[in-house]
Amino acid sequence: MAQRHDFPPLRYVPGGAPAALADGPPRPGGPPYPGSGPRPYGTDGSALTGRTARDVLAAYLHHRATDFLRSLRAHGESGPDAESTREAARQLRSAARRIGGALHTFRPLTDERWADHLRGELAWLSGTLAREHAGTARLDRLLGALQRLTAHTDPNSPTAAAASRDTAEPDAAESLLSTGAARAGALLERQITLARTRAHSAALQALGSSRFHAVADAVAVLASEVPLTATADRPAPDALLPLAEQAHRRLAEAVAALPLARAGQAYNADALAAGSRQDAPWHQVRLLARLSRYAQEVTDPDDTDPRLAEAGRALERHRDAAEAAAAAAAAARTPRIAPATAYALGVLHADQRHEAEAARYVFGRVWLPAPEPGSSVRKG
Amino acid sequence: MAQRHDFPPLRYVPGGAPAALADGPPRPGGPPYPGSGPRPYGTDGSALTGRTARDVLAAYLHHRATDFLRSLRAHGESGPDAESTREAARQLRSAARRIGGALHTFRPLTDERWADHLRGELAWLSGTLAREHAGTARLDRLLGALQRLTAHTDPNSPTAAAASRDTAEPDAAESLLSTGAARAGALLERQITLARTRAHSAALQALGSSRFHAVADAVAVLASEVPLTATADRPAPDALLPLAEQAHRRLAEAVAALPLARAGQAYNADALAAGSRQDAPWHQVRLLARLSRYAQEVTDPDDTDPRLAEAGRALERHRDAAEAAAAAAAAARTPRIAPATAYALGVLHADQRHEAEAARYVFGRVWLPAPEPGSSVRKG
Numbered sequence: 170m171a172q173r174h175d176f177p178p179l180r181y182v183p184g185g186a187p188a189a190l191a192d193g194p195p196r197p198g199g200p201p202y203p204g205s206g207p208r209p210y211g212t213d214g215s216a217l218t219g220r221t222a223r224d225v226l227a228a229y230l231h232h233r234a235t236d237f238l239r240s241l242r243a244h245g246e247s248g249p250d251a252e253s254t255r256e257a258a259r260q261l262r263s264a265a266r267r268i269g270g271a272l273h274t275f276r277p278l279t280d281e282r283w284a285d286h287l288r289g290e291l292a293w294l295s296g297t298l299a300r301e302h303a304g305t306a307r308l309d310r311l312l313g314a315l316q317r318l319t320a321h322t323d324p325n326s327p328t329a330a331a332a333s334r335d336t337a338e339p340d341a342a343e344s345l346l347s348t349g350a351a352r353a354g355a356l357l358e359r360q361i362t363l364a365r366t367r368a369h370s371a372a373l374q375a376l377g378s379s380r381f382h383a384v385a386d387a388v389a390v391l392a393s394e395v396p397l398t399a400t401a402d403r404p405a406p407d408a409l410l411p412l413a414e415q416a417h418r419r420l421a422e423a424v425a426a427l428p429l430a431r432a433g434q435a436y437n438a439d440a441l442a443a444g445s446r447q448d449a450p451w452h453q454v455r456l457l458a459r460l461s462r463y464a465q466e467v468t469d470p471d472d473t474d475p476r477l478a479e480a481g482r483a484l485e486r487h488r489d490a491a492e493a494a495a496a497a498a499a500a501a502r503t504p505r506i507a508p509a510t511a512y513a514l515g516v517l518h519a520d521q522r523h524e525a526e527a528a529r530y531v532f533g534r535v536w537l538p539a540p541e542p543g544s545s546v547r548k549g
Numbered sequence: 550m551a552q553r554h555d556f557p558p559l560r561y562v563p564g565g566a567p568a569a570l571a572d573g574p575p576r577p578g579g580p581p582y583p584g585s586g587p588r589p590y591g592t593d594g595s596a597l598t599g600r601t602a603r604d605v606l607a608a609y610l611h612h613r614a615t616d617f618l619r620s621l622r623a624h625g626e627s628g629p630d631a632e633s634t635r636e637a638a639r640q641l642r643s644a645a646r647r648i649g650g651a652l653h654t655f656r657p658l659t660d661e662r663w664a665d666h667l668r669g670e671l672a673w674l675s676g677t678l679a680r681e682h683a684g685t686a687r688l689d690r691l692l693g694a695l696q697r698l699t700a701h702t703d704p705n706s707p708t709a710a711a712a713s714r715d716t717a718e719p720d721a722a723e724s725l726l727s728t729g730a731a732r733a734g735a736l737l738e739r740q741i742t743l744a745r746t747r748a749h750s751a752a753l754q755a756l757g758s759s760r761f762h763a764v765a766d767a768v769a770v771l772a773s774e775v776p777l778t779a780t781a782d783r784p785a786p787d788a789l790l791p792l793a794e795q796a797h798r799r800l801a802e803a804v805a806a807l808p809l810a811r812a813g814q815a816y817n818a819d820a821l822a823a824g825s826r827q828d829a830p831w832h833q834v835r836l837l838a839r840l841s842r843y844a845q846e847v848t849d850p851d852d853t854d855p856r857l858a859e860a861g862r863a864l865e866r867h868r869d870a871a872e873a874a875a876a877a878a879a880a881a882r883t884p885r886i887a888p889a890t891a892y893a894l895g896v897l898h899a900d901q902r903h904e905a906e907a908a909r910y911v912f913g914r915v916w917l918p919a920p921e922p923g924s925s926v927r928k929g
Contacts, residue, residue, distance in 0.1 A: 317818070317822050318821065318822055320822065342824060342825065342874060342875060342877075342878030342881075342898055342902075343824045343825070343826070343878075345878055345881055345882055346824075346878075435815030435816065435907070435910060436815065436816075436903070436904075436906070436907030436910060438697075438900070438903065438904075438907075441698065441896075441900060441903075442697050442698055442700065444722060444723045444726075445722065445723070446723070494722060495722060497722075498722030498723075498725055498726075501722075501725055501888065501889075501892045502725055506888050507888070508881065508886050508887070508888055508890070508891035509881075509891065510888070511888035511889065511891040511892040511895065512881045512891040512892065512894060512895035512898075513895060514892060514895065515891065515892035515893060515894065515895020515896040515897075515898075515899070516821075516895040516896070516898055516899045517895075518722055518892075518895075518896055518899075519895070519896045519898075519899030519900055519903070520818070520821060520899055522722075523816070523818070523821075523899070523903055524816075524818075526816070527815070527816030527818075530815055530816060
């Protein structure tokens, strides 16, 4: 835990806003949506009228900090029930991500040094807890895919019954896959279970560490007193909306750089051919979409855009499929595996890259068409 | 060549129409398209006005027989130039398929015993010649796919150059694929070349056989005198259109039984999961679409429906991808191959099943939506 000495203490030390903020938040001019037509992703802000930024942001952080502490308690009390432990960890990560997101988007209204440090610590915690969950989900996904790919070779499955009307004998691919799939599944289970066990130990160790206790203390402070600067005393629409808009604009710009026209053509075969090297911009958009959604939760708690959540889910599926494909490929590099096992892992790898391509296609369908220039998303 | 003694001689022996035909062709009543709205696949028949079925059918068969004989001569004269030999064989098969198709669709207007026999012999010839071509096309498709799948691992490719901006190191899947793809390609080349050499010998043997000479003689007869029955002396619209309609209806009914709603959902993952067992109805529709198109060539030579040709091309792509996937799987069963080779063949198999799924999707997009009941395609 040498690393934690690199950070300042997490307790809030009052301090003025940095000089750069004296001019107020960036790009304050103009109403958010001067144009007509379909509303882009962004912020309505009607819930902010008559309130200060401090009221709004403190209330949001207060609620998320309470969620964090409640799920932490639930996690400690959950005992041997794996399901309730997982659910508590999931809620803990959800609260940690939201606090971190709000501190990121509305950073100029906070003590930035404090906010940056807490954000880093929350990301560490959330990442540590996520690894165990990700292992479970990845194994479920891969074993589910293997089952789907070999369902027709099981004579008791409805698919097989329907298929057997066409041909009596399975073909070469099918019989090879049914031989290799069981071993591929066992190999993946062994490798991912090992990684998951390590992740579980790391999570337990993290939750018992003084570094974690410092994070929990800092979050407990948020539940009662949020360290905001004097800028936060301005009217909420003036102080919060431009910062939320900035989050939405960053997302829109990152989406504009994606090859959406290509991804919108079904069966473009890009995700398999290009491999994981071109996944990074999609992963980046997933993070920006999440920040945008959390910013909406602050400014429009009663009117968050369901398309944004749906687009985010498509990109989560993209990430999950891409990681599952990588796990299948990694398993295929195990020394001395049988060719049939390697063959099944190759089919599985391609299937998951295909799933990643499908997720990009869905994202393209869900994403609001780019608004006319000047009518909605303001360019910087 | 013992088989050829099972067939009657191919020379036309004049004979009356079978008794079943005395009532005329099936379902003669009603105009083809009583309804309004978009015209379904089918027949307009304006080119038939004032002609007898004999005039129309004899002219069509005369032209196709002339094509057959010309391409046969070209094939014999093509010498060592592989490209011109291939082209002559392609034209020979095309003419043979069209003659067979017309004899099938308009069978009640012909001496049926003679027509059925010639049709069988043309199918034998066309199938024998097709096997060599199919081997070449399959190898091209598989090596092309391997090249596409590994293009990003070649540092000189534009894809790789673009990708290298994202990450410096190839991931596990990519490096494994680039190791295995070369060996997989070599293995496929060896196996398919061997099969192609056998097909080439079989084609040469077939073209030198007395069985083939009998087919050529029978086609030569078609070029001057087509053995049709007295029914063919009826007006062409009355005698030909109901038979052409029957071909279009068979196609429409087979298409109606396809899982088109499912195939129309992009990325349904059916073709890989269900394997080749559920390909048969699609292959059947490919054959029926071809018969329907050839029937249109007889009844509407100047107005064949381009959508029908496009739908047919999608199903040819479906067939080619399905057969390429099977070849990849078959290669993966070669004893003692390296795991990396088997892995690359698994990726290739899944890629080609994905291509088959994409072809089904395209077919669903190209296919005309089913017309209203009673308005166009008459139900039997």
